[in-house]
Amino acid sequence: MQRIKIKELLKADPNNVIGNDYLVKGWVRTRRESKNISFIALNDGSTINHLQIVVDHDKFNEDFLKKITTGSAIGVKGQIVASPAPKQPIELHSNEIELYGEAPADEYPLQKKGHSLEFLREIAHLRPRTNTFGAIFRIRHHLAYSIHKFFNDKGFYYFHTPIITTSDCEGAGEMFRVTTLDLYNLPLTDHGKIDFSEDFFGKETALTVSGQLEGELGALALGEIYTFGPTFRAENSNTTRHLAEFWMIEPEMAFYDIIDNMNLAEEFIKYLIKYLLENCYEDLEFLNNMYDKELLDRLNHVLDTPFERLTYTDAIEILKNSNQNFEFPIYWGVDLQSEHERYLVEKYFKKPVILTDYPKEIKAFYMKLNDDDKTVKAMDVLVPRVGEIIGGSQREDNYDKLLKRIQENHVPMKDVWWYLETRKFGSAPHSGFGLGFERFMLFVTGMGNIRDVIPFPRTPKNIEF
RNA sequence: UCCCUAGUAGCUCAGUUGGUUAGAGCAUCUGACUGUUAAUCAGAGGGUCGUAGGUUCAAGUCCUACCUGGGGAGCCA
Numbered sequence: 075m076q077r078i079k080i081k082e083l084l085k086a087d088p089n090n091v092i093g094n095d096y097l098v099k100g101w102v103r104t105r106r107e108s109k110n111i112s113f114i115a116l117n118d119g120s121t122i123n124h125l126q127i128v129v130d131h132d133k134f135n136e137d138f139l140k141k142i143t144t145g146s147a148i149g150v151k152g153q154i155v156a157s158p159a160p161k162q163p164i165e166l167h168s169n170e171i172e173l174y175g176e177a178p179a180d181e182y183p184l185q186k187k188g189h190s191l192e193f194l195r196e197i198a199h200l201r202p203r204t205n206t207f208g209a210i211f212r213i214r215h216h217l218a219y220s221i222h223k224f225f226n227d228k229g230f231y232y233f234h235t236p237i238i239t240t241s242d243c244e245g246a247g248e249m250f251r252v253t254t255l256d257l258y259n260l261p262l263t264d265h266g267k268i269d270f271s272e273d274f275f276g277k278e279t280a281l282t283v284s285g286q287l288e289g290e291l292g293a294l295a296l297g298e299i300y301t302f303g304p305t306f307r308a309e310n311s312n313t314t315r316h317l318a319e320f321w322m323i324e325p326e327m328a329f330y331d332i333i334d335n336m337n338l339a340e341e342f343i344k345y346l347i348k349y350l351l352e353n354c355y356e357d358l359e360f361l362n363n364m365y366d367k368e369l370l371d372r373l374n375h376v377l378d379t380p381f382e383r384l385t386y387t388d389a390i391e392i393l394k395n396s397n398q399n400f401e402f403p404i405y406w407g408v409d410l411q412s413e414h415e416r417y418l419v420e421k422y423f424k425k426p427v428i429l430t431d432y433p434k435e436i437k438a439f440y441m442k443l444n445d446d447d448k449t450v451k452a453m454d455v456l457v458p459r460v461g462e463i464i465g466g467s468q469r470e471d472n473y474d475k476l477l478k479r480i481q482e483n484h485v486p487m488k489d490v491w492w493y494l495e496t497r498k499f500g501s502a503p504h505s506g507f508g509l510g511f512e513r514f515m516l517f518v519t520g521m522g523n524i525r526d527v528i529p530f531p532r533t534p535k536n537i538e539f
Numbered sequence: 540u541c542c543c544u545a546g547u548a549g550c551u552c553a554g555u556u557g558g559u560u561a562g563a564g565c566a567u568c569u570g571a572c573u574g575u576u577a578a579u580c581a582g583a584g585g586g587u588c589g590u591a592g593g594u595u596c597a598a599g600u601c602c603u604a605c606c607u608g609g610g611g612a613g614c615c616a
Contacts, residue, residue, distance in 0.1 A: 111574065113576065115576070126575085180549085181549085307615080310614095312540085313615095314611095316615070317616090412611095464616085465615085465616070509616075513616055
């Protein structure tokens with residue numbers, strides 16, 4: 075008999091499955107026992123919904139049934155029948171049960187009751203078996219898939235940028251060192267410094283903090299590309315929004331100006347939300363009911379509201395005239411703080427906001443300079459609850475201006491000579507942005523802590539699993 | 540890294556101005572129950588109160604340090 079997934083059974087027209095025999099396999103969520111009969115709630119990960127298995131005590135050995143506890147893995151053969159109870163349309167009457175793996179009840183940490191997210195983080199090896207994390211990781215899969223689908227359908231190429239790099243060109247943050255040198259016996263130069271010419275690559279290397287610069291090389295040949303890969307930051311950040319290892323999506327498009335870039339970002343976000351609402355509604359609904367009662371409303375609102383677009387300069391004026399008691403003072407030239415961004419998005423506009431044209435001093439060297447010589451063609455997309463979810467810009471495509479910005483920012487030429495050469499040979503206007511995958515997961519799941527939207531979070535002092 | 544806050548049973552928590560033998564719900568185990576769905580009902584077991592010092596006749600409770608979790612900030616995605 076061929077095994078069938080619970081999702082397939084539950085989504086089928088009951089008339090087409092009732093009366094048929096099936097084999098299902100999964101993990102026991104609960105077993106409720108009466109005198110003559112037991113009910114098993116079985117989940118196989120294919121859906122948040124459980125299949126109710128009905129067990130007639132006459133058919134099975136009592137000691138065998140005692141081993142079927144919460145968490146155990148079983149396979150069940152039996153007949154699908156219409157359920158007399160209203161909670162589920164169908165149920166499976168078992169004829170044969172195979173016990174694959176026991177889960178001793180006095181040791182298995184997951185109970186029928188709800189657990190705190192903090193406790194579940196401590197058992198990250200088991201938490202995917204809960205309703206909450208099952209839902210989150212299914213959504214995570216669908217989100218990743220929809221990102222690839224969006225770009226693929228638009229003719230973008232998935233461009234693989236390197237994980238191991240030589241330097242922190244972007245100044246994005248502290249980097250994780252990569253080396254094969256013997257840390258207990260480091261080769262030294264005559265000046266007493268570590269001799270990296272002895273290292274695997276013959277140079278000092280680290281894990282990437284961004285694939286953007288390499289992504290631009292792809293865009294200036296293939297037209298439109300995107301990257302989607304792991305990114306590493308060794309910052310000692312202990313917040314609900316930072317991970318040391320996270321996934322980032324970075325599209326990069328030739329012949330796109332800053333307006334095209336904004337249009338793409340907005341279309342992208344709306345596409346992903348729509349895809350999830352159409353493909354993971356049950357999981358989103360569960361999270362909405364359990365954790366964030368406004369989640370579905372918020373997602374639908376973002377879906378049919380045009381994003382507000384305004385310049386940094388206009389935003390500063392709004393903040394100055396807001397009469398809000400901000401902790402950090404407002405003046406032209408400051409980098410906006412969380413409290414400022416939150417005011418604009420959640421209080422003033424009440425919808426996603428795209429801020430543009432920031433002072434060049436607070437943005438990266440590769441962003442295209444405006445004619446005023448003071449601001450750059452940068453754009454940040456801010457959303458409710460999460461804050462900055464996308465950062466992007468039109469890139470500086472003028473060789474001389476880029477060289478000047480590189481020198482002003484003291485970026486070592488040995489690290490970016492190849493990047494600069496693209497402005498010497500067939501330079502073209504181009505733009506791109508970066509989206510933090512887990513930040514977006516926070517937004518679409520309503521979760522409050524980034525450690526709860528990735529299977530195995532890496533944060534300072536935390537790498538148990 | 541800074542500020543705030545918490546750490547008591549497997550989990551979630553209560554524990555008064557310091558004062559006998561530290562409690563509850565859930566979970567677990569035993570039993571009951573003709574279809575349950577966070578099943579229900581009855582009973583039982585389970586704790587050197589985060590760690591190390593200190594104050595005191597007496598510390599779960601007060602003080603100090605450290606560890607760990609959570610929230611906020613900075614940095615950012």
